[in-house]
Amino acid sequence: MVLYDAADLRSELHQIGCRLTPQREKILKFFQNLPQGNHLSAEDLYHALAQRGENISLSTIYRSLKLMARMGLLRELELAEGHKHYELNQPYPHHHHHLVCVQCNRTIEFTNPAILKTGVKQAEKEGLHLLDCQLTIHAVCPEALRRGWPSLLPSHWVCPRALNGTVTGVITEN
Amino acid sequence: MVLYDAADLRSELHQIGCRLTPQREKILKFFQNLPQGNHLSAEDLYHALAQRGENISLSTIYRSLKLMARMGLLRELELAEGHKHYELNQPYPHHHHHLVCVQCNRTIEFTNPAILKTGVKQAEKEGLHLLDCQLTIHAVCPEALRRGWPSLLPSHWVCPRALNGTVTGVITEN
DNA sequence: GATTTTATTGAGAATCATTATAATTTAGGG
């Protein structure tokens, strides 16, 4: 999946009657070069590409993200921010899941091979073609609880520990 | 959780500085009486209650759903329809996960106790308070694939097998 | 290589779910 080049993408697209365009190629390449642990919204991607001098319209960004997610090339993540995030859909050794603090949106990745196996088995049992399989764990940090969460906190309150260091960490194995 | 009555709800609410209102009570009761395998959107709930003569404003519906999800009483599901769905957040023997066809939104529930265990362990490890833990499996049915999915199908195409019988089924164990 | 067909792009309008606002009502502690 990470070794997907333009020719591979072209043939995948052709199989479903779609065309390889420079926009689609750039978007996929962008995700392939993104360090592990990053997920972008459509808007994020739009700006990130614009900064590199690649001006792809927001409509095209939205359309491409959706198409590639449906093709199984990207994963569509529903974390806690009210909009979708995307990342490369990587196979086994890199496939991972997310633990999210619903108050401050801090996201922690973790791997657990048994979960993907469950997904594969379940889809097979129903005779469906698997696209993605994600465990999302919603939680709150004790800092927020102590402050009266969920009722007393303003919706934009961020727990102090989210402010020092990385907001997103990668953790291997449970 | 299923045995939650008005007094329990009141005390949970009071703990976080909130009040028990007839609206909140009715909403929770509605979910408690909903047969397993049903998940409602805010709009669905609004209409369902209206039909019973309970006219609760849409704003209140939205606010109550969000509050109860944050309290851990309800689960917020992100299936494939572009809006959230809610269901009771039930503990162990009833806790379940979802397999969704992203083309026709057919949803199949299944249980798998190991997943909840993973969620508990992972939240504990990070020192966070667990709210919910859901495995969502995205898939497509072979009928849609055969018809050229994802590119050639109109967005509202529904696979034939979703049309006969139940759209939502409950399956126990993987 | 030129032509033709058809998917794709881009800009903006439109939509739809959800959240915010502000005035009115109500829960529930004193």
Add this chain to the structure above:
DNA sequence: CCCTAAATTATAATGATTCTCAATAAAATC
């Protein structure tokens, strides 16, 4: 029973995403 803060309601506002349609560009065909 009164008072205060929380909740409700209706409506406006927001914001993410999708749609529309004219212009463009893949890629199949000649």
